[in-house]
Amino acid sequence: MTATSAPLVQRIVVKKPGGFEQLQLTEEAPRPLGPGEVRIDVRAAGVNYADAMVRRGLYRTAKKYFGYPLAPGFEVAGVITEVDPAVTDLKVGDRVIAVTLFGGYSSELTVPRSLVFPLPEGWTFAQGAAFPAVYMTAWFALCELAHPRPGATILVHSAAGGVGTALVRLGKIMGLTVVGVVGASHKVEVARAAGCDHVIDKSTQNLWKEAERHAPKGYDVVLDANGVETLGESYKHTAPVGRLVVYGFSTMIPKTRSGRTNWMKLAFDFLRTPRFSPLDLTEKNRSVLAFNLSDLFTRQDLLATAMKDLYGWLQQGLLPPSNPRTFAFSEASEAHRQIESGQTTGKLVLLS
Ligand SMILES: NC(=O)c1ccc[n+]([C@@H]2O[C@H](COP(=O)([O-])OP(=O)(O)OC[C@H]3O[C@@H](n4cnc5c(N)ncnc54)[C@H](OP(=O)(O)O)[C@@H]3O)[C@@H](O)[C@H]2O)c1
Structure with missing residues (x-):
């Protein structure tokens, strides 16, 4: 159950498609947990070039299925704070990675259990958010x-x-x-x-x-x-x-x-x-x-196969954690400016 006094959730939202200034920090009430979902206290959110296309209004799925205002972000890492009773294999306190069709630039996220994966042993939240x-x-x-x-x-x-x-x-x-x-x-x-x-x-x-x-x-x-x-x-x-x-x-x-x-x-x-x-x-x-x-988020068969392969390689030590460049949540515009400069290497991550 979500307590009514729960703190507000911070989100970086694109109010309407446009330049870097459109990324704005907002506060919203927490969303109720849906059936089969978990709530994650987000510690890090990955920044992808595609997020810049979402900000510009050039990402068709964002316009077609969601519309603006919209928080970008396809991936997060954090700690589970609430679990729907239908979810029996995850618990409060688990350190996890999750993928999401938008909304990752948020201090808290609710996602279906099928989109949640364990944070590999010894990885930081930033490394986890840089992965999926x-x-x-x-x-x-x-x-x-x-x-x-x-x-x-x-x-x-x-x-x-x-x-x-x-x-x-x-x-x-x-x-x-x-x-x-x-x-x-x-x-x-x-x-x-x-x-x-x-x-x-x-x-x-x-x-x-x-x-x-x-x-x-x-x-x-x-x-x-x-x-x-x-x-x-x-x-x-x-x-x-x-x-x-x-x-x-x-x-x-x-x-x-x-x-x-x-x-x-x-x-x-x-x-x-x-x-x-x-x-x-x-x-x-x-x-x-x-x-x-975009369609991989609803294709459980493909997502599960991808993650099985990737976690298999992780366990064999074939995929070392990355060394992402980090930004504060409030610096999301700067992270977009950097990734659009074409000069960055590796991954960029926002820390909440
Ligand atoms: N189809 C999908 O599902 C999917 C999923 C994820 C990403 N993507 C696409 O994959 C590409 C890479 O994404 P990423 O997040 O990993 O970004 P990234 O490669 O870390 O950064 C983008 C890179 O693109 C190159 N580039 C070429 N023209 C550019 C321009 N006009 N502005 C900025 N960069 C330019 C630059 O590298 P060089 O100059 O070294 O070439 C730049 O560093 C993007 O095009 C993204 O949209 C597609």
Whole structure:
């Protein structure tokens, strides 16, 4: 039961889509616990590039199913403070990680039991909150969609980023040769430390010439969340029977001081984004796959399989905890400014 005198819940809410200033700290009454749910005292919330798309109003699921005002955030770590009687395998005081379709930027969260997982032994809350979204994304891209065979060669764009480092780590677990691409020289060591066999620094090197040098016959899998700037060449550098996995469009969003959307550029980039013809795909013998994680929150079968694999690798010591950069909850705008700068490495996390 929720006590009526329970403290107010702090949430970082996007009042209406827009720039960094739209992220505002609000206080709300706690939500009642639903059947089969648990209440979590959130200690850390992961920040993802997708949260910035939610803030900008460019994340379709946010608009379609929820609308604004809306608290962004797909992942948290914290301590369970209340458990619905239908939940028998978790208890108050358990340290957990949870995923959520929005609402993670909150000091407290109620979520269905199926979205809650144990915080690995010895991990901080920040490390826990940095884990699920990027690894679920990487798992879905590599293990579910592309599933390359051991020995295959893959090209990972933005290999020093949140999803990028997760893709590199999973690629190495799967026995792949991983070529990572980064957009700035300070990211080279981060990509290498994640496990890249080769790193291409596209700020100083010719990306596609280097990519050809490392895989003259093309790549078995290319993982591209850049969109318009690299998608055409990513397709060309996918080997016959290979797969191009598309999962984001970051280069459509200019790095601006305000965080507001440049609709002219967006429209222009939309028009010049490559279209893939079924005739060409068949003739070239390549596949283009694309996804977004939103549906994974309701696909218990996929989520459970992803987490079983990921926790299995964790227990074998194959997935070390990350070292996320942390911000206070009140600094959510700054965290968005940083992730949109394109200069960050690894994960960003808000501490409550
Ligand atoms: N489909 C899905 O379900 C799903 C789920 C999670 C994430 N994503 C996508 O995966 C990508 C990575 O997400 P993340 O949270 O891990 O972020 P991140 O990789 O840590 O940060 C974004 C990176 O994208 C690159 N980039 C290219 N153009 C950019 C621009 N105009 N502005 C900012 N960055 C730009 C930069 O790396 P380099 O310069 O080194 O390339 C930057 O560091 C995003 O596009 C995100 O939307 C998709």
